[in-house]
Amino acid sequence: xxxREVAKLAGVSVATVSRVINNSDKVKPLTREHxxxxxxxxxxxxxxxxxxxxxxxxxxxxxxVPDLKNPFFxxxxxxxxxxxxxxGYQVLIFNTNENPDKEYSALTAIRERNVAGILITAAGVKDxxxxxxxxxxxSEGTPVVLIDRYIEGGDSLDIVVADNExxxxxxxxxxxxxxHERIAIIAGEKDYSPVYERELGYRRALLENGIRIRQxxxxxxxxxxxxxxKCMKRLMSLKKPPTAVFCGNNMMSLGALRYLIExxxxxxxxxxxxxxxxxxxxxxxxxPLSVVDRSEREMGMKAMEQLLYRxxxxxxxxxxxxxxxxxxxxxxxxxxx
Amino acid sequence: xxxREVAKLAGVSVATVSRVINNSDKVKPLTREHxxxxxxxxxxxxxxxxxxxxxxxxxxxxxxVPDLKNPFFxxxxxxxxxxxxxxGYQVLIFNTNENPDKEYSALTAIRERNVAGILITAAGVKDxxxxxxxxxxxSEGTPVVLIDRYIEGGDSLDIVVADNExxxxxxxxxxxxxxHERIAIIAGEKDYSPVYERELGYRRALLENGIRIRQxxxxxxxxxxxxxxKCMKRLMSLKKPPTAVFCGNNMMSLGALRYLIExxxxxxxxxxxxxxxxxxxxxxxxxPLSVVDRSEREMGMKAMEQLLYRxxxxxxxxxxxxxxxxxxxxxxxxxxx
DNA sequence: TTGTATGCGTTATCAC
DNA sequence: GTGATAACGCATACAA
Numbered sequence: 001x002x003x004r005e006v007a008k009l010a011g012v013s014v015a016t017v018s019r020v021i022n023n024s025d026k027v028k029p030l031t032r033e034h035x036x037x038x039x040x041x042x043x044x045x046x047x048x049x050x051x052x053x054x055x056x057x058x059x060x061x062x063x064x065v066p067d068l069k070n071p072f073f074x075x076x077x078x079x080x081x082x083x084x085x086x087x088g089y090q091v092l093i094f095n096t097n098e099n100p101d102k103e104y105s106a107l108t109a110i111r112e113r114n115v116a117g118i119l120i121t122a123a124g125v126k127d128x129x130x131x132x133x134x135x136x137x138x139s140e141g142t143p144v145v146l147i148d149r150y151i152e153g154g155d156s157l158d159i160v161v162a163d164n165e166x167x168x169x170x171x172x173x174x175x176x177x178x179x180h181e182r183i184a185i186i187a188g189e190k191d192y193s194p195v196y197e198r199e200l201g202y203r204r205a206l207l208e209n210g211i212r213i214r215q216x217x218x219x220x221x222x223x224x225x226x227x228x229x230k231c232m233k234r235l236m237s238l239k240k241p242p243t244a245v246f247c248g249n250n251m252m253s254l255g256a257l258r259y260l261i262e263x264x265x266x267x268x269x270x271x272x273x274x275x276x277x278x279x280x281x282x283x284x285x286x287x288p289l290s291v292v293d294r295s296e297r298e299m300g301m302k303a304m305e306q307l308l309y310r311x312x313x314x315x316x317x318x319x320x321x322x323x324x325x326x327x328x329x330x331x332x333x334x335x336x337x
Numbered sequence: 338x339x340x341r342e343v344a345k346l347a348g349v350s351v352a353t354v355s356r357v358i359n360n361s362d363k364v365k366p367l368t369r370e371h372x373x374x375x376x377x378x379x380x381x382x383x384x385x386x387x388x389x390x391x392x393x394x395x396x397x398x399x400x401x402v403p404d405l406k407n408p409f410f411x412x413x414x415x416x417x418x419x420x421x422x423x424x425g426y427q428v429l430i431f432n433t434n435e436n437p438d439k440e441y442s443a444l445t446a447i448r449e450r451n452v453a454g455i456l457i458t459a460a461g462v463k464d465x466x467x468x469x470x471x472x473x474x475x476s477e478g479t480p481v482v483l484i485d486r487y488i489e490g491g492d493s494l495d496i497v498v499a500d501n502e503x504x505x506x507x508x509x510x511x512x513x514x515x516x517h518e519r520i521a522i523i524a525g526e527k528d529y530s531p532v533y534e535r536e537l538g539y540r541r542a543l544l545e546n547g548i549r550i551r552q553x554x555x556x557x558x559x560x561x562x563x564x565x566x567k568c569m570k571r572l573m574s575l576k577k578p579p580t581a582v583f584c585g586n587n588m589m590s591l592g593a594l595r596y597l598i599e600x601x602x603x604x605x606x607x608x609x610x611x612x613x614x615x616x617x618x619x620x621x622x623x624x625p626l627s628v629v630d631r632s633e634r635e636m637g638m639k640a641m642e643q644l645l646y647r648x649x650x651x652x653x654x655x656x657x658x659x660x661x662x663x664x665x666x667x668x669x670x671x672x673x674x
Numbered sequence: 675t676t677g678t679a680t681g682c683g684t685t686a687t688c689a690c
Numbered sequence: 691g692t693g694a695t696a697a698c699g700c701a702t703a704c705a706a
Contacts, residue, residue, distance in 0.1 A: 002684085003681090003683060003684065003685095004683075004684095011692070012692075012693085013693040013695085014683090014684085014685095014694090014695095015685085015686085015692070015693055015694080015695095016691085016693075018684070018685060018686090019691090019692090020687085021684090025570075026691060026692085027691065027692080028691060028692090031691080031692085042706065043450055045445065045448050046449060046683080046684075047449060047451065047682085047683050047684070048449035048450045048451075048684095049386060049389045049390045049395065049450060049451050049681070049683075049684085050680085050683030050684040050685085050698090051683080052386045052391055052696050052698095053384075053386045053387055053390050053682085053683080053684070053685090053699065053700090054575075054683080054684040054685040054697080055684080055686095055698085056685080056698065058386065060429070066420070068411050068414060068415040069411060069412075069415065069617075071408070071618070073411075074405060074406055074408070074411060074631065075406075077405060077430075078405040078406060081405065081430065081431075081432050081703060082432075085432075089683050090429055090431075090446065090450075090510060091430050091431075092397070092428065092429050092430075093414070093418065093428050093430050094418070094427075094428075094431075095415060095418050095419075105689050106554055109383070109427065111382050112382055112383060112384060112385035112386075113385045113386065113427075114384065114385075114386050119366075137582075148684085150426065223676065225621055245436075254618065254621035254622060255621070257621070257622045257623075258621055258622055258623055260622035261622060277374065281591065281616060281619065282618065282622065283616040284562060284592070284593045284594065284595050285595060285624055286595055286598035286599060287590060287600060287622060287624065304540075311682095322452075323691055326613060335344035337683075339698090339699050339700080340699060340700060340701095341699075341700090347683080349676075350675060350676065350677040350678075351677085351678090351699090351700080351701090352676070352678080352701080352702075353675085353676060353677075355675090355700065355701055356675095356701095357703080359701080360702090363675060364675070364676080365675060365676085367675085371686085382698050383699080383700075384698085384700070386699075386700090387682090387698070387699030387700040387701090388699080388700055388701075389682095389700090390681095390682050390683065390684085390698085390699080390700075390701095391681075391682055391699080391700045391701045391702085392682085392701065393682065394702080395706095526696095551686085636691085
């Protein structure tokens, strides 16, 4: 059953049927109703594939994420799909496993499909290939919105980020307020903007509070739990171990917590711990962790909204959307005396 | 740049170009190479949209899940995308929020797109509409594979499930072996097959071990954490509270654990707790929980593989794929004397 | 082995 | 308001 058959059955032309489908106002109410009746009766469903071909654009957005296991992306994807659905868009998902090569092939697969837009948290942040391809897409008329991470060569692309710097700034200030002076950070690679920005916030907080920044209290890992575990170990074996630790992201918090638990230390008692990104499951089981919270869901929604906006308004200048953070204090910012 | 231009540039017909693209063997190696060179040079990328229209089928599979917040589905999706990608398929994702109406509209949206197949964990398990639609798809040539849950009217559809009954059977037997006799279960609604099957395994284990099944030790919830919390509360306020509790799924485990923690009880010390489905994050932070584990990832992969198989071999009879479970004992199956 | 011609189901541009 | 018809970019039956 296609548009032509419907036309025949309704005694009108295909053009008219098409107009009815697309709610064109240039069709007499009576004919519209009649056509609709026929469509209903024969259970006609228009082919998106054909429409896409004709329209040269599909109602599909590609979402490219680097790690389908990181809880951060759960909320993100949920937010994206919610807004997408509400606007009649569907979501095509790609997992790159933090692998630039897979990202590259995902991006070419996407090219075959005339998607309406691309939402991406890039794996290849330093390798400029990703940036080049995405910029190309954008200039060809397929809008792109970066999420969470800046990338090399992506300076002209819209981006949705959390207020990382000020978030960690606030967190570290809170630690200072609690009387801490030996405040460490488990930081990540400089190339990953969110984690790096958090390091900057940490530095500024110390600076503004007149606390000297000591290299030994800055432990660099790789954004993953395992490395963070090692960082924590390093920190705790210092002659003067820190009394407070700020973790650069949720996985890093987990790694740090694991070290503590394995060594019979309790966050909020033996040492203060502050994380970035809330970890829902921990709340379920009553493990407290003070964190800088940002709404991944909101980030997803904002990103999709920006994409929709960009579809309608090309040529506007690059916009950077910053999602606010807030501190959730659950007691682990302190230590028991 | 389209197939026609490539043909002109290469001095061949569009048919030949098409053959090269599709790796047809009926093309002289020399011409093939030449055509490929031209495609390379002009950076030609064939349009999947056009191919889909012509072929009347797209290389896209629809994945419909009921809760994009439940970690179970992320492992599942990861497995699905992995196999899909390897076979040149892309994944279109739909979130139904456990809402049959949203499921229904997702299923109609899917119809517009000539997908290669549908993978679904249904929300509308009892409302037979979903079953009817899916069966329709199947008979129209769009294969369907159910995941995790049986549904009303879906008896002719392939399904991938975990070995729920025997998994919980094993778990409860283990509890018995640990000396427990007052073993409770936090069970779910009977309509949700996975959780119900686990209840059956629980019953069989008790039966075969000569332990009387007592209604008061069977607490019915709704598969969610909050209800499970209440169930736990109910169980613990019995005159003779259970010494061991088996939880029907991961969210229910979380609810139960939360109750314990809030009431200063420790799983594995004051009461034994056994869950179904591992909760990765808990391991990160060293909260032990003995569980029946099944690999969501494997379920996803198996489901996608079955879908691929079904695409090639229609008409074969309905197959039910059962993914094995295994016990992971972390100490919470015991109580301290 | 290659080419020609037609169809896939829409939308869009014209005419009427 | 409505209709006829040419795209859209590819696959394929059939012919050569």
